[in-house]
Amino acid sequence: MKDILHKSEIKEVLDILKKLYPNPKSELNYSNPFELLIATILAAQCTDKRVNMITKDLFKKYKKPEDYLELSEEELGKKIKSCGFYRNKSKNILKTCKILVEKYGGKVPNSREELMKLPGVGRKTANVVISNAFNQDAIAVDTHVFRVSNRIGLANSNDVFDTEKDLMNNIPKKDWSDAHHWLIFHGRRVCKARRPKCEECPLTKYCLYYKNQIK
DNA sequence: AACTCGGGGCA
DNA sequence: TGCCCAGAGTT
Structure with missing residues (x-):
């Protein structure tokens, strides 16, 4: 028996989140699959605003x-330094670009399986790319989406893959993209990993985590 | 499952 | 100063 909110409650929760975060558009709105891929690799453990600062200059x-093959790890590292973990990210991006050129004719593959073979690309990044750039059914589960959705009862799993399935089952497809951002915003501002601000949260009426906490 | 990578923003 | 961050790879 899964500990998940009822359909009607889920609808109300989503409505509240929608009002709370009326403008859920991410800073990482790249239409080009390649630029989206690079920006999403950079976004690991780093805010979208900072990634946007980097890519605004980098993508000029x-x-x-092909353009990246002329760069050394040090050179690219210097350009992306401010997003953190820059040595890993630089190395992975250069390897990925090399593979894209040699194996995929300079294009970004459109399957999750192929994307996840690329260095620096895990399930979350792959899902971002296929759902945004290739219009495929997927919900990218990062730490915020994972924590918040499992706390409030939109999902119930300690596994990312099952959380994805729960979210896709429980959220209407038209809301997937927005809900992804609602959960991230709420995770950053209110439903934080440590010291969540439950006293500010309009979802406590529904939240299973809150109900378990107060007794 | 635990560890590593990391500069920068913010209290 | 210390805490925290739109993950992924390695051991």
């Missing part, structure tokens, strides 16, 4: 995978 000169 480096638009295609």
Whole structure:
């Protein structure tokens, strides 16, 4: 028996989140699959605003995978330094670009399986790319989406894959993209990993985590 | 399952 | 100063 809210409660929760975060558009709104891929790799453990600062400059000169092959790890590392973990990210991006050129003709593959073979691309990044750039059914589960959705009862699993399935079952498809951002915003501002601000949260009426806490 | 990578924003 | 951050790879 899964500890998940009823359909009617889920609808109310989503309505509350919608009002709470009326403008859920991410800073990472790249239409180009390649730029979306690079921006999402950079976004690991880093806010979208900072990634946007980096890519705004980076993408002026480096638009295609081929463009990156002339860069050394040190050179690219310097350009992306402010987003953190820059040595790993630089190395992975250069390897990924090399693979994109040599194996995929400079294009970004459109399947999760192929994307996850690329260095620096895990399930979350792959899901971001296929859902946003290739219009496929997927919900990218990052730490915020995972924590918040499992706390309030939109999902019930300690596994990312099952959380994805729960969310896709419980949220209407038209809301997937927005709900992804609602959960992230709420996770950052209110439903934080440590010291969640339940006293400010309009979802406590429904929240299973809150109900378990107060007794 | 635990560890590593990390500069920068903010209290 | 210390805490925290739109993950992924390695051991």
